[in-house]
Amino acid sequence: MEAPSKVIHALYTDDDILMAAVKKVKAAKHQIEEVYTPFPVHGLDKAMGLAPTRLAITAFLYGCVGLTVSVVMMNYIMIEDWPQDIGGKPSFSYIENMPAFVPIMFELTVFFAAHLMVITFYLRSRMWPFKKAENPDVRTTDDHFLMEIALNNNEAELTALLEETGAVEINIVEIEEEQH
Amino acid sequence: MYTVSSKLKLFSFILMILGAIMLTYGFMSSHVSKEEVEVMLAEEASHGGAAAHTDEAHHGDEADAHAVDHAEHVMHQIHNRPWAALYVGAFFFFMIALGVLAFYAIQYAAQAGWSPVLFRVMEGITAYVLPGAIIVLLIAVASGTIGHYNIFLWMDPEVVEHDKIIQNKSGFLNLTGFIIRGVLFISGWALYRHFSRKFSLAQDEANDNINFKKNFRISAGFLVFYIVTESIMSWDWIMSVDPHWFSTLFGWYVFASMFVSGITVIALITIYLKSKGHLEFVNDSHLHDLAKFMFGISIFWTYLWFSQFMLIWYSNIPEEVTYYVTRINDYKLPFFGMVAMNFIFPLLILMNSDYKRIPWFVVMAGIVILCGHYLDVFNMIMPATVGDRWFIGVPEIGSIFLFGGLFLLIVFTSISKAPLLAKGNPFIKESENFHY
Numbered sequence: 001m002e003a004p005s006k007v008i009h010a011l012y013t014d015d016d017i018l019m020a021a022v023k024k025v026k027a028a029k030h031q032i033e034e035v036y037t038p039f040p041v042h043g044l045d046k047a048m049g050l051a052p053t054r055l056a057i058t059a060f061l062y063g064c065v066g067l068t069v070s071v072v073m074m075n076y077i078m079i080e081d082w083p084q085d086i087g088g089k090p091s092f093s094y095i096e097n098m099p100a101f102v103p104i105m106f107e108l109t110v111f112f113a114a115h116l117m118v119i120t121f122y123l124r125s126r127m128w129p130f131k132k133a134e135n136p137d138v139r140t141t142d143d144h145f146l147m148e149i150a151l152n153n154n155e156a157e158l159t160a161l162l163e164e165t166g167a168v169e170i171n172i173v174e175i176e177e178e179q180h
Numbered sequence: 181m182y183t184v185s186s187k188l189k190l191f192s193f194i195l196m197i198l199g200a201i202m203l204t205y206g207f208m209s210s211h212v213s214k215e216e217v218e219v220m221l222a223e224e225a226s227h228g229g230a231a232a233h234t235d236e237a238h239h240g241d242e243a244d245a246h247a248v249d250h251a252e253h254v255m256h257q258i259h260n261r262p263w264a265a266l267y268v269g270a271f272f273f274f275m276i277a278l279g280v281l282a283f284y285a286i287q288y289a290a291q292a293g294w295s296p297v298l299f300r301v302m303e304g305i306t307a308y309v310l311p312g313a314i315i316v317l318l319i320a321v322a323s324g325t326i327g328h329y330n331i332f333l334w335m336d337p338e339v340v341e342h343d344k345i346i347q348n349k350s351g352f353l354n355l356t357g358f359i360i361r362g363v364l365f366i367s368g369w370a371l372y373r374h375f376s377r378k379f380s381l382a383q384d385e386a387n388d389n390i391n392f393k394k395n396f397r398i399s400a401g402f403l404v405f406y407i408v409t410e411s412i413m414s415w416d417w418i419m420s421v422d423p424h425w426f427s428t429l430f431g432w433y434v435f436a437s438m439f440v441s442g443i444t445v446i447a448l449i450t451i452y453l454k455s456k457g458h459l460e461f462v463n464d465s466h467l468h469d470l471a472k473f474m475f476g477i478s479i480f481w482t483y484l485w486f487s488q489f490m491l492i493w494y495s496n497i498p499e500e501v502t503y504y505v506t507r508i509n510d511y512k513l514p515f516f517g518m519v520a521m522n523f524i525f526p527l528l529i530l531m532n533s534d535y536k537r538i539p540w541f542v543v544m545a546g547i548v549i550l551c552g553h554y555l556d557v558f559n560m561i562m563p564a565t566v567g568d569r570w571f572i573g574v575p576e577i578g579s580i581f582l583f584g585g586l587f588l589l590i591v592f593t594s595i596s597k598a599p600l601l602a603k604g605n606p607f608i609k610e611s612e613n614f615h616y
Contacts, residue, residue, distance in 0.1 A: 060531070088496070099490045 006174055007033060008158055009136060010167040012145040015041045021147060021165035022047045028161055033148040036140035055124075059117040066112025070105045136173070144168075182458045182600055184592045192592075195585030202578025206262035210575075217255040256328075257566045262575040263330035264565040267319050269579030271417065272441075272557045273587045274312030275434075279442025280305040281373055282406055282435075283473075288376070288399035294469055296611040297461050299602045301450050303377050304595030305442070308587050310370040315583075317362040320417060324355055331565055334423040346423050353420055361416055365409040372402040383604035392606055410435055418557075421564040425503045429488055434560075436481035440522075441553040443473045444546040449591070451539045458600055464537040465616040471536035471545070475526055478549060482523040507559060510568040514555050521552030554580070 012018040018041065025032060032048055045052075075094045078101070083091040090096040122128065140146045147167075149158060155172060162170050212220075284302040287295045324335030333339050334346045334353045346353065376395050383391035411431030419430050427433075447470040453459045492500050507515045525548050535541045562570045602608060 056533075099486075099493050102486065102490065 006151040006155075006172060008149045008151050008155070008162070009169075009171040009173055010147045010149070010162040010165070011137065011139070011169040011171075012147070012166065013143065013168055014166075015145060017166045018145040018147070019044065019047055021162070021167065024165050025147070025149065025161065030158065030161075031150050033150050035148070036136065036146040038141050038143060038145070041145075055117060055121060058120050059113045062116035062120075063109045063113035065116075066109040067105055069112065070101070070108035074101045074104060181598075182453065182596050184596045188588065188592055192585040192588040195581045195588070199578045199580070199582025199585060202574045203262060203266060203582060206265060206575025206578060210258050210262050212255060212258050214251055214255050217258065218251045221251055221254060254569065257569040259328065260330040260565040261569065263319075263323050263327055264561050265575035265579045267316070267323070267331050268554075268557050268561050268576070269583045270312070270316045270319055271561070272554050272580075273308065273583040274316050275438035275557070276441045276445050276587070277306055277308035277312050278369065278410070279435075279438035279440070280446060281309055281369060281442075282403070282410075282439060283442055283446070284376070285372070285399040285402045285406065288395050289403055291396070291607065293607045293610040294466065294614040294616075296602055296605040296607045297459070297466060297614075298446060298450060298470075299380060299605065300598055300600045301453065301459075301595065302446055303380060303598070304591050305445060305449065306373050306377075307594035308590045309373050310366065311590060312583075312587070313362075313366040313369065316417060317359070317366065320362070321355070321359060331561070332420055332423075333564075334420060349423060353423060358416055361412060365413050368402075368405050368409060372398060372405070376402075380602055380605075381598055384599070384602065386604055389606050391604070407435075410438075418560050421561055422503060425500060427488055427492070427500070427503075429484060433481075433484040433488055436477060436484050437553050437556050440474060440477040440481050441550055443470060443477060444549045446470060447474060447542055448546045448550075449595075451543055453595070453600070455539070461601060461612045463614070465614050466611075467539065467542060468533070468536045468616055469614075471530055471542050474542075474545065474549060475530035475536070478522055478526040478530075482519065485519065485522075503563075506563045506567070511559055511563060511570065514570075515559055518552045518555040518559060521548050522556065525549075525552075 010021070012021060015037070018035070018037070022032065022035065022044065026047065026049065035044065035048065037044070071094070078097065079091055079094050085091070089100060094101075135141065136148065137144065137146055147162075149162075151158065151172065159170055159172075280302050284299070284306060286292075287299070287302075320331060323329065323331040329336035329339070334349070335355055340346045340350060375398055379391040379395040379398075383389075383395070414431045414434035418434060419426065447467065450459060450462060450470065451467070454462050489504060492504055526545050529541065529545045529548075530536055558570075558572070558576075605611075
């Protein structure tokens with residue numbers, strides 16, 4: 001899809017007004033490209049119609065991987081490779097000595113689930129240390145909310161609509177082609 | 181106002197009568213004489229233990245003496261079974277009510293904003309605390325006075341006479357102390373429940389929050405009293421069935437069991453009342469929160485179960501490990517089955533956020549959790565009383581019916597005595613609009 005060459009930026013100073021505006025713009029069937037907010041606005045994702053995150057599902061799967069790693073690792077080391085008698089603990093089979101392995105099984109499950117999920121989050125949201133910040137307006141990190149809408153030769157109509165929603169500032173911006 | 185349907189009343193009466201009949205049968209059929217036991221043991225030996233028997237025959241007189249002792253031991257176990265079954269059932273339903281009382285007090289003390297719409301359901305369930313606790317204490321005392329020390333070995337003066345370990349504990353483990361402590365615990369719990377219910381009803385008509393504040397204060401006080409008495413109660417009423425054994429986290433472990441079963445029963449009764457159209461103000465977010473508690477406390481229970489088991493298994497000190505040796509040798513299925521029912525099943529079923537909002541899913545998980553915690557109590561009492569002569573048969577199921585019927589009758593009668601919405605609670609608006 002060809003990215004629109006022009007977008008409109010509507011700035012708001014209140015999250016309630018922003019929510020109402022998002023709903024209104026959605027109702028008028030305009031495509032909201034992005035909303036920038038200084039803090040999480042409860043219910044914004046629902047109002048924008050974003051799909052729910054699947055991060056929890058990945059975490060569950062990573063946890064399963066961690067559990068498997070711990071079981072395979074300790075079965076190999078403690079039972080198969082060198083089944084020593086350490087303080088009379090039964091190392092004849094994995095199940096016989098399992099209670100001693102549970103703390104490690106638990107911790108590795110949590111470790112894998114947590115860390116791999118965080119890394120997945122970074123990858124999916126494209127965040128890394130030397131990443132160039134994608135911020136259209138510095139005020140959005142402090143006390144302003146910004147809604148970005150694609151323009152398709154309907155500037156006048158859209159501006160009127162946005163002004164109605166209580167925007168404190170409306171800017172039309174040319175996009176420099178360096179986005180993903 | 182909710183009125184108990186005649187169907188529900190009839191159902192609980194049928195349960196109670198059926199349970200009473202089954203228990204009577206259990207008590208009658210367990211009256212075996214020593215000769216009968218000897219015949220029974222000989223038959224059992226000829227079926228499977230032939231090799232062991234020939235080995236024993238070589239010992240001559242000594243083996244005979246042993247066989248007589250053995251027959252007497254088995255006879256006691258058979259006599260104990262209906263008593264133990266009665267006790268397990270009584271304790272299980274009592275512990276649900278006490279778990280709900282603790283949950284209720286926590287909701288008040290924490291000033292939770294989501295739960296006030298469920299307060300009347302909780303107050304209904306806690307109505308069973310007083311009768312339930314009295315029944316448990318009466319069975320315990322009766323087993324040592326009119327019975328033949330069928331549940332608590334330390335109540336038998338003959339046993340204590342020959343047992344140095346119990347003698348040393350008799351400063352704590354004696355019938356008088358047992359009764360005094362029991363009465364103290366029960367009156368404390370019942371007093372809190374009485375006054376919190378009274379203040380909660382008074383708050384409905386009040387113009388200020390004075391009753392709510394009183395409830396807040398007594399709830400905080402009760403929680404301190406509760407955690408001390410619950411812990412001692414678990415030593416008295418449960419741990420002392422094995423008077424040679426002790427464990428420090430036992431009180432917590434019993435607490436986790438009663439807490440999760442209590443929360444599960446709140447969820448089940450809420451779903452039932454909502455399905456009958458009596459709780460329009462309860463939405464699926466409330467259900468979601470209850471299911472989260474069921475999930476979380478199930479894992480907490482498992483944590484304590486495992487901590488107790490693993491520490492004893494790991495160090496393997498003979499005087500404490502026998503507790504688990506008997507359970508793993510004779511109770512393999514109930515002992516590990518309850519871990520599957522109380523941990524793995526709820527873990528997998530209630531992990532998904534969407535499933536926690538679906539009533540039938542929560543009901544299904546709840547039934548498995550309750551059965552699992554019945555097994556938990558079963559595993560705590562039975563090995564010490566009936567040993568390997570256990571079975572979940574007529575007396576056990578009869579006891580569940582009897583006390584289940586009584587529980588339903590008392591709980592639903594109590595729920596029907598007050599409006600289901602605690603409208604005077606200062607958090608009620610927040611709770612009605614609760615959304616997760």
